[in-house]
Amino acid sequence: MTQATLPRGATIGIIGGGQLGRMSAVAASRLGYRVHILSAEPEPPAQDTSRTITVGAYDDEAVLRRFAGSVDLITFEFENISSAGLELLASLCPVHPAGRVLAISQDRILEKTFLGERNIPVAPWVSVPDEETLENAATELGYPFLLKTTRFGYDGKGQFRIADPETLARLAPELPYPLIAEGFVDFERELSVMVARNADGAMRCFSVTENQHRDGILDVSLAPARIPVSLAEEAEKLARQIAEEIGLVGILGVEMFVSSKGTLLVNEIAPRPHNSGHWTMDACLIDQFEMHIRAVANLPLPDPFRHSDAVMKNLLGPEGMAMCGTIMEHSGLALHLYGKSTCRPGRKMGHVNALFPLGALPGPYGVSARLDEALQDLQKS
Ligand SMILES: Nc1ncnc2c1ncn2[C@@H]1O[C@H](COP(=O)(O)OP(=O)(O)OP(=O)(O)O)[C@@H](O)[C@H]1O
Ligand SMILES: [Mg+2]
Structure with a gap:
């Protein structure tokens, strides 16, 4: 079945106000759409290129409700919205990509x-929910291996290269569990x-x-x-x-x-x-x-x-x-x-x-x- 096309002049809501939102808003306006940005930070890069901006927290129900009520479709430049937030948005407005895609x-x-x-x-990997499971990861993967936070990583942040058992023992008490261990x-x-x-x-x-x-x-x-x-x-x-x-x-x-x-x-x-x-x-x-x-x-x-x-x-x-x-x-x-x-x-x-x-x-x-x-x-x- 063919789905409806968003009519020209409609407003696209973009969650996130960084450079990806800034450049998405330019593209949207070239196609005849208006853009409303929701940004957690004041004065974000996307402010310069969009018609409307709301500054508010991505987990604030009132903010999300108002935002969804003011746009015809919601998309993202930033994927770390809570699943509750995504469900709320989807109950009020078409959301693309769907919450399930973001959750994964x-x-x-x-x-x-x-x-x-x-x-x-994919590279071999092991789930490391807590300190006790670290040894198992080392045994399964061998050295060197990488530990990464399961969520909120970007630009290589939240990653630890474990070269040998000494590094593992030194870092183990301080690591931000839950983690994923990946073969290097x-x-x-x-x-x-x-x-x-x-x-x-x-x-x-x-x-x-x-x-x-x-x-x-x-x-x-x-x-x-x-x-x-x-x-x-x-x-x-x-x-x-x-x-x-x-x-x-x-x-x-x-x-x-x-x-x-x-x-x-x-x-x-x-x-x-x-x-x-x-x-x-x-x-x-x-x-x-x-x-x-x-x-x-x-x-x-x-x-x-x-x-x-x-x-x-x-x-x-x-x-x-x-x-x-x-x-x-x-x-x-x-x-x-x-x-x-x-x-x-x-x-x-x-x-x-x-x-x-x-x-x-x-x-x-x-x-x-x-x-x-x-x-x-x-x-x-
Ligand atoms: N298993 C691995 N083995 C070797 N190098 C890796 C491995 N995982 C990640 N890296 C290196 O670290 C970089 C960043 O890793 P990854 O993409 O997983 O994290 P990220 O923080 O989400 O990064 P980004 O936001 O830049 O995509 C990779 O592009 C790669 O260069
Ligand atoms: Mg990456």
């Missing part, structure tokens, strides 16, 4: 269980796939992206990823399977590892626009934010048409902001700033996209001189 992605154990039940490959993946590279799906079940993927992290935070994304076509096809197939089986309406980032054996392991899923999809803003006719809005509004999802290869670099903290002057002088670079008034080290302040002709990013066996130069330029400036 909020909790690493539910997430890994969901994936495992569908034979989607000696990966060859990291990938992500952005997949969008609308209520009619139409699906689209953006080109598989290669991601490089520094200090647990995404640093650079390259699109397309420098991997063989067959592996890219496999990555896209996994993303489509997850989107379909989770009943996604919206956009979803699927983070993956390429193991040292060349096989794919899914790391985590994020049912919202994703930092690793920011390159689409300049290298595609339809970017990830527009695809997200189209998906939740049940509009058509045509080929996003990647017209260039791209490298995205995050601008973090004062160091990142110091690069803005040079970036603006360069041809082929597109600067995106998030309008954040406080600039702390490591904080995502903006990003820059470098565009290259199609095919300029090399295959799996090296980095082109052109790309090297561009990255060095960016890093030097």
Whole structure:
């Protein structure tokens, strides 16, 4: 059955006021919608680009009721809303993606269980509800392994690398249980796939992206990823399977590892626009934010048409902001700033996209001189 399309002029409520909300609101307005942001923080980045903003707590029933009453559809840029909050919103207004999708992605154990039940490959893992279960995790996984908080992790926060029994014994009394223990993946590279799906079940993927992290935070994304076509096809197939089986309406980032054996392991899923999809803003006719809005509004999802290869670099903290002057002088670079008034080290302040002709990013066996130069330029400036 064909579902209704959100009429032009309708108001989309976005939960969360960060940069993802800011850029989603621009895309929504380009499609003729109005945006109302709900943000827990005052003066968030999305305030500059949306018609209305409510500042209030995501678990305040009165705030959620008023917000749901003032919009025609609710979506997210931030997935950590309580299940009670999600249920309340869904009783008052259409919510996409559905609460169930958020509940799975909020909790690493539910997430890994969901994936495992569908034979989607993940790193070996063990649930660690308390200190007593730590030893068992070490025995099952061997050293080194990672401990992660089951909820509220981002940018590598809430993660502990356990190299040996001494580290384990030292950290054990202080750790923020419940945790998940994951086998340490000696990966060859990291990938992500952005997949969008609308209520009619139409699906689209953006080109598989290669991601490089520094200090647990995404640093650079390259699109397309420098991997063989067959592996890219496999990555896209996994993303489509997850989107379909989770009943996604919206956009979803699927983070993956390429193991040292060349096989794919899914790391985590994020049912919202994703930092690793920011390159689409300049290298595609339809970017990830527009695809997200189209998906939740049940509009058509045509080929996003990647017209260039791209490298995205995050601008973090004062160091990142110091690069803005040079970036603006360069041809082929597109600067995106998030309008954040406080600039702390490591904080995502903006990003820059470098565009290259199609095919300029090399295959799996090296980095082109052109790309090297561009990255060095960016890093030097
Ligand atoms: N099992 C693992 N083995 C090796 N490296 C890992 C593993 N899990 C995570 N990492 C590294 O840490 C990074 C962040 O981990 P993860 O994505 O699980 O956490 P996060 O805090 O949700 O991060 P983000 O918000 O950046 O997605 C990964 O992109 C990867 O580089
Ligand atoms: Mg991640």
